[in-house]
Structure formats: C-alpha cells, structure tokens
Amino acid sequence: DSGVTQTPKHLITATGQRVTLRCSPRSGDLSVYWYQQSLDQGLQFLIQYYNGEERAKGNILERFSAQQFPDLHSELNLSSLELGDSALYFCASSVPSGGDTEAFFGQGTRLTVV
C-alpha cells in the first residue's frame, strides 16, 4: 500500500458527461501529480499541485481541470468526455523535489467512456 488513495477505482460514463476523480496523498506530502495512462501513450503527465497551488502543467486538455484543497486532497475534473478519454488516471504524491524523495502512486481510477 503506497499510502495514496484514489476513488473511485472504476468509473463508466457516457460521452459528453463530466466526472470527478479524487486523490488523497500520503500524510505529509505536499505535492500531488496527475497522470493519464493509455495503451499507446504510456504515462502522460497532466498537472502538478503543490500545497494548494498549481505548480506545473503537462499535456492536460482544456476540458480537464484540477485543484488541491487546504487538506491537500486533490480532484481531477474531466468534462465533455470523449471516447478517447478512456484511460487509467493515476495520482502520485511526494515531498517537494530534490534530495532523497520518492513519488508514490495510487492504484488509479479506470475511466471508461461509452
């Protein structure tokens, strides 16, 4: 158990809908990262939050947004869903970069858009 909790584990929804994925980081970790994993693209970095503020942005679509709350949990919102958004979405957390830090991944949310 990595200590990072993601809910729900599975989500099936229709095209055009909106969903929210939730992540609770490990106790004490201030950084939260969201990744999308698809078969053909591997692990793609979407966005990072650090202590409530957006810190880095990767290949995140405009239809997607995220936030980190004061208790450090994070939510990834996906809207106007398309079939191609079907993927595994992972959250990871870590102490800020540098030194002997490690990123811990949750078990992921499998999103299926039908």
Add this chain to the structure above:
Amino acid sequence: GENVEQHPSTLSVQEGDSAVIKCTYSDSASNYFPWYKQELGKGPQLIIDIRSNVGEKKDQRIAVTLNKTAKHFSLHITETQPEDSAVYFCAASGMGGGADGLTFGKGTHLIIQP
C-alpha cells in the same frame, strides 16, 4: 522538452536468466533517473533510481547503469523470478528527485517464462 525512449516494448526471458531494459533521454540537463515497476491492477512503484553523479547503483538483484555522455541508462535484473513479471517504466527529470518534471518511457512488458 525531455523525450525518453525505452526498448524493448516486450521482453520474454527464462526464469533464472538476466533481463536488460534500455532507455535514452534527450535533455542533457536531466539528473534524476528512476525506474518504476507496475504490476497488473496496481500503480507504478519505484524500484531503483540513480542520479547523474554516479554511474551505477545496485540493490540485490537489480542494478541501474547511467552513461551521461551517451545519454542512456539501463535496468539490469539478474536471476529473474516469476514475481519479476510486470511492466517496467524508466523516467528522467532535471529536478533531482520525487516526481517533479518526470518524463516516462512507454514501458517494457517483462515476461518471465517458467
């Protein structure tokens, strides 16, 4: 930005033999190179990492080598066992640790044949 290439995409070895997975990176400023193992239904888990100030690091049956001049790094698993079957990801970052700025390779599916 950084680009990480990983080979092979699938590797099948006999139990007890060695396995080698290779990655190349493009950004000479990258200084942190972690390897992650992802088992079915789970999130990636860090198994070993190396920083640019060393050329090799070992942890029991796992070793990683880094050639900064050629910008490539490799994962070596000796005396492979059935539990080594998984997908392995290499990654590179210029941020020194954690998950900041990580760019992942597309993964290698390692199959250990009994």
